[in-house]
Amino acid sequence: MNGPSVNDRISPELERQIGRLLFEKMQPLLLEFDRDWHLVNLHGDAALFGFAPDDAATSVQQLQDLFLGMPMEAAIDLAFVQMPNGRNAHVHLMLVDGGHQVLLIDAQGEHDRQQAQQQVGNESFLIAQQKDKAVRQLRQIRSELESQRNRLQEANALKNALIATLSHDFRTPLASIFGYLHLLEEEPDAPLETRNSLRALRRNANYLFALAENLLEYARSETRSSLLAPVVTDLQMMVEDLDQMFRVQAEDVGLGFSITLDQEPGEPPILDELRLRQILVNLIANAIRYTQSGSVRASLAWRGGSLVLSVRDTGVGIAQEASEAVFVPFNRAGNAGNGGAGLGLSIVKRLVQQMLGTLEFESKLGKGTCFRIELPDLTHLVQKVDARAESEAGQMLAERASSVLIVDDDPDMSHLLGEIMAGVGFRVRVVADATRAVEQALADPPDILLVDVELPGLSGNTAVFRLRAKGYRGHVVTISATPTEEARKVALNAGANQFMTKPINIEQFTRAMLRVRRLD
Amino acid sequence: MSTNASKVCLLGDFGVGKTSLVARYVRNTFSDSYLTTVGVKVDSKEVPLADGAVRKLVIWDIAGKSGLDALNMSYLRGASGLLLVADGTREATLRSAVDLLLQSRSLLPDAHAILLINKLDLVDRWEVAPATLVELRKSMTVIETSARQGDGVEQAFREMATRLHA
Incomplete structure (x- = not known):
């Protein structure tokens, strides 16, 4: 081819x-x-x-x-x-x-072909470049947001620490104020003017106490897990204490006030006493604050392993649209003029949740509000030996106590405790620091050691630990301004038999001492 | 050929706004759409100068590239002035502009050169740092421009005309 x-x-x-x-x-x-x-x-x-x-x-x-x-x-x-x-x-x-x-x-045809090709290439390049830039910017924004979040978290932690420190520091002076108020109120012949002044003092001290407790709870909720502290709870004592706390305050503004307890016989309830008390203090204080006329009625009922408490008032009421907002911290649902920090109900709700309870309320504007809370018994959560041990230890001390060593660097507080203990027949010694407390307790062991945790130098817990390590067998009551489960555990681990928080319930404390004397 | 005319070439990476700068200067127009230039577009404009003289600029808008190839070199022949154009929002185009200047020096050692940093209207997105411009100004004239808004455009061409006239 x-x-x-x-x-x-x-x-x-x-x-x-x-x-x-x-x-x-x-x-x-x-x-x-x-x-x-x-x-x-x-x-x-x-x-x-x-x-x-x-x-x-x-x-x-x-x-x-x-x-x-x-x-x-x-x-x-x-x-x-x-x-x-x-x-x-x-x-x-x-x-x-x-x-x-x-x-x-x-060259138009060739020009157009080249232009079309280059246009696609150039635009793709520019889009890719913009995309890379946007991704870089997003990464930078994310990084900035993260560092801003870290800064905010640090600031928040600092704020909470500050609130916790401040409210903790409120407790010691408040303990003195309540104690001396109690002593003064016991004076039978005080003139009317003095009694009115004392009422005003108690009213304001109550407010300060509730505020400090709420701030502490608010800060605490963000800084640690909410461990329950179930203890044998004396509801009768709590009702009496709250009655004393609020009756005067309600009567001063012309309100009727009552708090009642309906308790079936049997084992006393095991509840988180501190939290329960805080719930009641907040609900009653709020009810009095927002009621212009009429009454505030609180009731507690312990039946079938659960505590039902209600606080009913004839106050301003809560609008339907504010029924959620009242539980938001620092929100007073339009009642800003009535004082208060706006923390009470938010803390009540949180405490109820922590205690595995339920909360509901009914309200009519201008007619009043009724809060109803149901809390289960916490026996299943408690290490029974620990919980009852404190109570039983209290019985033990009652049988043989006759001398007490008070360890507190606050002269007002140590004087107050001394007055109370001396009043029920104890031989009282007072020291202001842990080192001298150890020396004196070993030289002449007291039947009861009342020791403050927060002392200059060695802490009260360290002193107790040293004493136990050297064979001291007396009854130790540790008093602290830190009302937490952790603080209680630390004190008991150090060797204390009882852990009490400031301000001390003087009535409860005095009655226990009286029982000691009686049994003794 | 008129003796008071000068050839001025715009060089720079693609998409920096060379065509838009010429359109703003010669026709006072602007378009948002991007159409890549192939080859060269030649325009001219007479610039009245301070001393009463008039300088005609024959403006070559050369296809954008980050380096000079043979084609672009052919367009540069006879140029008296170079307007190097960079996009303030893309720092890489500034490096391209400086590279283009250095490459063109072999052909045009005496040409006047001015650096234009375009897209001043997008200054909040600029990658070119002010400090970089301060450094560049120590060795050459730098003018920030916006073809979209016209900022610096007239000034840039007038500056070039003045230098060419001197």
């Missing part, structure tokens, strides 16, 4: 055909100029490239400008030049016989 024939030269005819084809494709325009750039001849479609016959001078000038500054001694090629009418052409300058010839070849 023969292959294709190869010729070195294209035939003139074929060359003419190719020439015609190229000519049609390229649509060339040839412009001939003399040496002074006067247009002398023109071949092709001038209009295709925007050359207007009636304004040839302008067009020629534009063409000339393309070669501005270039040496004119050799041919010049310029690819893809946009003509005045927007059409793209390849431009070739040729020097012929002292003059110039400019050949324009249409």
Whole structure:
């Protein structure tokens, strides 16, 4: 089979055909100029490239400008030049016989193809770049948000620590105030003016106490897990204490007040006494605060292993739309003028949840509100030996106690405790620091050691631990301004038999001492 | 050919706004849509100068690239002035502009050069730091421009015309 024939030269005819084809494709325009750039001849479609016959001078000038500054001694090629009418052409300058010839070849098709390709490439690149930038910015924003969150958490922790410290520091002076108030209120012949003053003092001390407790609870809730502290709870004692706390306050503003207990006989309930007390204090204080006339009635009922408590008032009531907002911290649901920090109900709700209870309320604007709370017995949560041990230890001390060593650096507090203990027949010694307490307790062991935890130098817990380590077998009551389960555990682990928190329930304390004397 | 005319080339990476700068300066127009330039677009404008003279600028808007290839080199021949254009929101285009200047020096050692940092209207997104511009200004004229709003555009071309006239 023969292959294709190869010729070195294209035939003139074929060359003419190719020439015609190229000519049609390229649509060339040839412009001939003399040496002074006067247009002398023109071949092709001038209009295709925007050359207007009636304004040839302008067009020629534009063409000339393309070669501005270039040496004119050799041919010049310029690819893809946009003509005045927007059409793209390849431009070739040729020097012929002292003059110039400019050949324009249409390049629009090739230009458009290249432009389409480059457009896609460039846009993709720009989009990718913007995407990368956006991702970098998002990462930076995220990083900034995280560091801002860390700063806020630090600030929040600092705030909570500050609140906790402040409210903790309230307890010691309040313990003194309540104690001395109690002593003064016992005076049978006090004149009316003095009694009124004492009522005012108790009212304000109550408020301060409740506020401090709430702030402490608020801070505590954000800084530690909410461990329950179930203990054998003397509901009768609590009712009496609350009655004493609020009766005067209610009567001073013309309100009727009652708090009752309905308790079936049998084992006393095991509840978180501190939290229960805080719930009642908040609900009753709120009821008195928001009741202008009428009464505040509280009731506790212990039946079938659960405690139902209710606080009913005839106050301003809570609007339907505020029924959620009243449980938001620092929100007083439009009752800002009535004082209070706006923490009470939020803390009540939280405490009830912590105690595995339920809370509900009914309210009518202008008629009053009734809160009802049900709390289960916490026996199943308590290490029974620990819980009852404190109570039994109290019985033990009652049988043989006759001397007491009080360890407290606050002279007001130690004097108050001394007065109470001496009043029920104890032989009282007082020291102000743990080192001397250890020395004295070992030299002449007291039947009861009443020791404050927060002492200068050695802590009260350390003193108790040392004494136990050296064989001291007396009854130890640790008193602390930190009402937490952790603090109680630390004190008991150190060797204390009982753990009490400030302010001390003087009634309860005194009655226990009286029972000691009686049994003794 | 007129003797008071000068060829000025715009060089810079793609998408920095060279075509938009010319459109703003020559026709006082602006379009948000981006259309890449292939080859070269040539425009001209006469600039009246302080001394009463008029300088015609023949402005070559050359296709954007980060480096000079043979085609772009061919467009540069005969240029008296270079406007290097960068996009303030893309720092890499500033490096390209400086590279282009250095490459063009082999062909145009004496050409006047001015650096334009475009997209001043997007200054809140700029990657080019002010301190970088302070450093650059120690070795060349730098003008911040906005083709969209016109800021600095007239000033840039007038500055070039003035230098070419001097």
